[in-house]
Amino acid sequence: xxxxxxxxxxxxxxxxxxxxxxxxxxxxxxxxxxxxxxxxxxxxxxxxxxxxxxxxxxxxxxxxxxxxxxxxxxxxxxxxxxxxxxxxxxxxxxxxxxxxxxxxxxxxxxxxxxxx
Amino acid sequence: xxxxxxxxxxxxxxxxxxxxxxxxxxxxxxxxxxxxxxxxxxxxxxxxxxxxxxxxxxxxxxxxxxxxxxxxxxxxxxxxxxxxxxxxxxxxxxxxxxxxxxxxxxxxxxxxx
Numbered sequence: 001x002x003x004x005x006x007x008x009x010x011x012x013x014x015x016x017x018x019x020x021x022x023x024x025x026x027x028x029x030x031x032x033x034x035x036x037x038x039x040x041x042x043x044x045x046x047x048x049x050x051x052x053x054x055x056x057x058x059x060x061x062x063x064x065x066x067x068x069x070x071x072x073x074x075x076x077x078x079x080x081x082x083x084x085x086x087x088x089x090x091x092x093x094x095x096x097x098x099x100x101x102x103x104x105x106x107x108x109x110x111x112x113x114x115x116x
Numbered sequence: 117x118x119x120x121x122x123x124x125x126x127x128x129x130x131x132x133x134x135x136x137x138x139x140x141x142x143x144x145x146x147x148x149x150x151x152x153x154x155x156x157x158x159x160x161x162x163x164x165x166x167x168x169x170x171x172x173x174x175x176x177x178x179x180x181x182x183x184x185x186x187x188x189x190x191x192x193x194x195x196x197x198x199x200x201x202x203x204x205x206x207x208x209x210x211x212x213x214x215x216x217x218x219x220x221x222x223x224x225x226x227x228x229x
Contacts, residue, residue: 004159033216042120042205042219043160056214091160095215103148103167103209105217107160 004108012114020078021111025094035091082115118143122206122220137191137223139206147208149189154203196227
């Protein structure tokens with residue numbers, strides 16, 4: 001069990017540029033989540049995948065944000081035309097589908113985005 | 117919608133002191149409740165969980181009991197160590213199909229030697 005990994009760990013970009021983050025969940029976890037965490041706050045839910053299907057999206061996920069999980073394994077989160085307000089830590093989590101365990105989410109180290 | 121309210125920090129304690137971090141929640145269904153911990157420079161780690169009323173979660177000397185009547189899930193530890201210094205987050209999971217987590221704002225704990 002290698003844990004959830006995220007890449008890159010840090011990203012600095014200029015306003016208006018596009019950025020893409022990658023998440024590799026724990027193998028065999030078919031549920032994958034993206035959250036955003038700003039300084040001094042708890043993480044906020046963005047979107048959820050079960051296998052390759054994106055089943056839920058938060059109102060926080062504006063049309064500049066898109067997430068994919070093409071083969072039901074790794075996932076990408078893209079932000080187009082970044083704004084300074086997008087500066088945050090982007091967290092990925094995964095969980096198994098087992099009835100007694102699917103509540104438990106395991107988090108990656110996050111990608112810290114800074115938009116200048 | 118669902119929400120979690122945590123005791124505001126920062127909290128500063130001396131080593132071996134008793135710790136309580138208060139957490140209350142609002143939910144329409146019967147959520148599972150969690151405490152996550154974030155050590156400096158690291159990702160969120162699950163500390164403990166409870167899935168139904170009166171369940172007690174425990175790990176590494178920390179405990180929390182799911183109290184449905186008071187909608188609370190307070191975190192306690194009898195004797196804190198310097199290594200417990202971290203940010204602690206209370207969270208609940210949506211009882212719907214997505215099971216996404218709703219977090220409190222976090223409580224920064226500093227333990228002094």
